[in-house]
Amino acid sequence: MTLTVRRDRERFGWSALAMTMSLLVMATWLAPSQSLPQGAPETVCDTMLPFHSGGSVLPQNSVSPFSVETSASTVGQGQTVSVDVTGVPEGLTFGGFMVQARNRNPPHQIVGQFSPARDGTVKLMNCENSVNNSATHSNAGPKPQVYLEWQSPVDFLGQVVFNATIAQSYSEFWVGVPSNPVQIVRRDLGAVPLPTAVPQPAFGAALPTTRAPYVPPNYVAPSAVAATADPFYNGCGVSKNCFGFPDGCVNSKTCTSVAAVTVRGDIYEFELQSGRGNNAAYVAVGLSEDAKMGEDLTTECVPENGRVVMYSSLTSATPYAAVRTSVPQSSARLLNASIVDGVIYCKVERDPVTVVQGRTFDLRRKQYHLLVASGSSLKDNSVGYHDIGRLPSGKAINLAEVQDLSGSSKILVQLHGAFMIVAWIGTTSLGIIFARYFKQTWVGSQSCGKDQWFAWHRLLMVTTWSLTIAAYILIWVELKRAVWHAHSIIGLITVILCFLQPIGALFRPGPNDKKRPYFNWGHWLGGNLAHILGIVTIFFSVKLPKAELPEWMDWILVSFVVVHVLVHLIFSITGLASERHLSQRANTFQMGEMSPHHQQHAMRNGMTMERKMDAPYGAMRKGLLGVYGVVLVLFVVVLILLVVLAPIEQFLGKT
Secondary structure, eight states: OOEEEOTTTSOEEOOHHHHHHHTTOOOOOSSTTTOOTTOOOGGGTTTOOOOOGGGOOOOOOSOOSEEEEESOSEEETTOEEEEEEEESSTTOOBSEEEEEEEESSTTOOBOSEEOOOTTSOEEEEOOTTOSSOEEEESSOSOBSEEEEEEEOOTTOOEEEEEEEEEESSSSOEEEEEEOOOEEEEEEOSOOOOOOOOOOOOOTTOOOOOOOOOOOOOEEOOGGGSOGGGOGGGTTBTTTBEEEEESTTHHHHTOOSEEEEEEEETTEEEEEEEEOTTSOOSEEEEEEESSSSSSSOEEEEEEEETTEEEEEEEEEETTTTEEESTTSOGGGEEEEEEEEETTEEEEEEEEOSEEEETTEEEETTTOOBEEEEEEESEEETTEEOOOOSEEEEBSSOBOTTSOOOOOBOOOHHHHHHHHHHHIIIIIIHHHHHHHHHHOTTSSTTOEETTEEHHHHHHHHHHHHHHHHHHHHHHHHHHHHOSOOOSHHHHHHHHHHHHHHHHHHHHHTOOOTTOTTHHHHHHHHHHHHHHHHHHHHHHHHHHTTOTTTTOOTTHHHHHHHHHHHHHHHHHHHHHHHHHHHHHHHHHHHTSOOTTSOHHHHHHHHHHHHHHHHTSOOTTHHHHHHHHHHHHHHHHHHHHHHHHHHHTOSHHHHHHHO
């Protein structure tokens, strides 16, 4: 299915600067009688302005009788789009043309590549030092239409618009004739080969650099329409149930993705809509009995080949997937659908009863959680991961009963995150500092019969152990299943190491045991490895959609790591200075006239005395510990607030 978009819907207009530049051009390439036979020169790549003699001929400001059509409104990265430049009505001919695909968002750079035409009617251009990213005519003869093939970039995500300059005659030409926006999405389909390209210039050959700077056109996007005019939310909470994410978005009419259910007798209608500007490749709603993904009847709306299609699927938890083949596709029917300005919309009627693999989904008699999800990628015969977002409703409802819905509680996830931050950013970091640098501080002072450093180290590490085990139990209660990704795998290793550390300490050999050094090294290695992995696990949690953490939280974590390393470095330097001071103090003993026996006795007495008093620079160590403790508390508090108030952007928006 092809989409034809007229200039009166969406187009790149003329800026004042572009109009001025058009008056300065000196050559002609568009008029059938005076066109350059080999198409537009690369000096017009940025402006797409024709070179008419004297600059006295200006482009038409009327609606273009020509259109730029595409074969799809949504494509995967690395895939091919067919572009058709044609006249309306049929039979209307034109002579010259120039076509580019530009990023719909500023700075509107040229993207992708065109493939050579088999009939030789198209000449490819190298604009902005890129190969084959623009196309023009190879001859100026009249033509009713031109077919082009364009390769989408493999590293681009977003919308592109094909813009064309089309000349019907010397004095009649239109600049910036746009296509419908084409959505470029990720597809997990493996690599797609690039089309054969015209050979690049030989090494050392320079591409033209005399072009004027690109001036963004006066482009007016349909997204300028106020969001409050969205009719989707009409009747929410009155005649239909509405639910979307982020939680509470229905009231403000600003949902990233939203679903609505209308019930009239035995007619169950589901509406789905994605938000603006989130590059959604699909939007879906599932009917879940437990608010967890798995064994849920799902309705998917997916743009394909220029139109929105609907699929029914059954989700599975291990591995995460939405399987379409197990669900009768006739159990639901697409009533209405559209994709405008990247917003996916569909309206679907479902059967009241659907049986899937012996499991009955009875919409009349059973209650279900609504589970709304959307993502930016597609798989082969399935939707991709819901990386844009996912949220289940807080309670299961009878779909026929209209009510206000809110998202399910995130308290267990928030407690899990808060406990892990306190444990691995706070207590573990401080406990390691006590064990490594304070054995010769507060000498002679004890708590519960133990030296101060050991008492504090043990208290902090027991706290770490308790919080870690509690947090792990909480997340199991929340998920009720194993979920395998970098965060969960590294986190499990951390929990195992943490669990074994105090057990190993129970079998600690005595101070004079020959196995004590091996224990010390093993205990040191296990503790530090667990600490490092714990912090890495927290880094990976920032990327989890369920956590809803801001990406800039990574910088806070990086700042903590820098501070922690600097503190260790300062303590290490202080320790070396302390040892050197002790060594110099020992050498001040005048033992030259003592017998060897008396020298050894004096050295033992000196070492014993040193052990009974604080090592040098004790005040500096205590001061640095106090400063580090305050900074550590600040880090922990800030990180906990980000976890508990997630998504923090929504919270700040409310305040």
